Amino acid sequence: MAEQRKGRPQAQGKPRPSAQKAAGARKAPAVRPAAGEVSFDATDAEYQSLIPPRRGLAEALAPVAGFGVTFSSMFKPIVTEQYPFEKVPTKPRYHGRHQLNRYPDGLEKCIGCELCAWACPADAIYVEGASNTPDAQFSPGERYGRVYQINYLRCIFCGLCIEACPTRALTMTNDYELAGPTRAGLIYEKSDLLAPLGEGMLASPHPMVPGTTDTEYYRGDVLGPVVDQIAWVRENRPDDPTLAGADRAAASRTAGGAAR
Amino acid sequence: MGIEEAPSGFLLTSVESLAGYFRKGSLWPVTFGLACCAIEMMAAGTSRFDLSRFGMEVFRASPRQADLMIVAGRVSQKMAPVVRQVYDQMPEPKWVLSMGVCASSGGMFNNYAIVQGVDHIVPVDIYLPGCPPRPEMLINAILELHAQIQASPLGVNRKDAAAAAEAAAIEATPTSHMKGLLR
DSSP: OHHHHHHHHHHHHTHHHHHHHHHHHHHGGGTSOOTTOOOOTGGGSOOOOSSOOOOTHHHHHGGGTTHHHHHHHTTSOOOOOOTTTSOOOOOTTOOOSEEEOBOTTSOBOOOOOOHHHHHOTTOOEEEEEEEOBTTBOOSSSSEEEEEEEEETTTOOOOOHHHHHOTTSOEEEOSOOOOOBSOSGGGEEOHHHHBOOOOTTOOOSSOOOOTTOOHHHHHHTOOOSOOHHHHHHHHHHOTTOTTHHHHHHHHHHHHHHTOOO | OOGGGOOSSHHHHHHHHHHHHHHHHTOOEEOOBOSTHHHHHHHHHSTTTOGGGGTOOOOBSSGGGOSEEEEESOOBTTTHHHHHHHHHHSOSSOEEEEEHHHHHHOTTOOSTTBOSOGGGTSOOSEEEOSSSOOHHHHHHHHHHHHHHHHTOOOHHHHHHHHHHHHHHHHHSOOGGGOOGGGO
16 A cells, blocks of 8 residues: 555656657657658659669560579479488488497397496486396306396487497497387387497307407407307307308318417 | 177177278368477378378378377367367267377476467377477377277277276376375
């Protein structure tokens, strides 16, 4: 109430100066029109176009001059990419689907450290590590990634996981065709992400190259499977389809004189 | 009685394939850009990628003349009722494409402001990852949706398919019992 009482005299006091201004504005119309009115003074002078008028043929073709753009574009190269039929390759460093890599002898590079999951800003990666045992050695060293899931409906393909990976186990491919009908189906498991076995690789699990540690693997001293590893796999998994290729690779490497 | 209630038999399967062919051949998307994914959606309509090769260059500004909703971008809690209303205004048959990770699952915005997946609001037919997905990815998702539409059942077959899907959903392991990211 007190504020209202205070406010009123001020509000009543205000109109006086503004009324004087309005009275001053009313005198002005002779010089400048009041708001809302339109002065026709400016249009009295004839309009002068700055574009020089066309003469002769140009004047006759003026109504269809716009088609000049249409006709000239007919002789330009076609920019349309015929996507599903002819795929234009991406730039080589395009961030596409992830891949879990392997060492040349077939052991997995992932050690289950979860640094990728920690780096992920979208919380898209889930890793469960487990210990390697002599019976089931999946990666060089103590640990391997037992569960590895990437939720592609969270992943923003920023590549921070790639930067975080200490063994270069996780890299990105240029594969971008990932659409799917269900949310669960777009959570990729380790089996979906693991790189296929290359030429001469031996499927894991199998022991490390004798006399090496994970350091030799990391430095790239291991060039492929050796006889001991092949023998171990032949004893434990005689039907393994990668045995023949690994045999050939090991034989060619020993003939070439490589140590490992 | 529309073609949705056609009697079963060889006639129905013929009608199904024909209706699917026509439906996928002129899929008109509703203009529904919510965020940065919309830029890539627009790019997919430009001459370089040219969505009109698949009969869908007309991005309808009116939902009643559209049959595909491309939810392009993160859906905020405030936008959710609008999304639902636009979906409800579209005539049947209609499809929803969830474009980008934000629309599909909330993406990196796991917070109070963003709906964690547009399937909380509308039924989604196809999910498209990417942040944002490149226009080729969108075209790929659309072509997969075309395949879905081509194979979509009608009449009795449609009822059977719906019943089978419901039975499977009841039998399925709840996500709360699953391990990993589904947990």
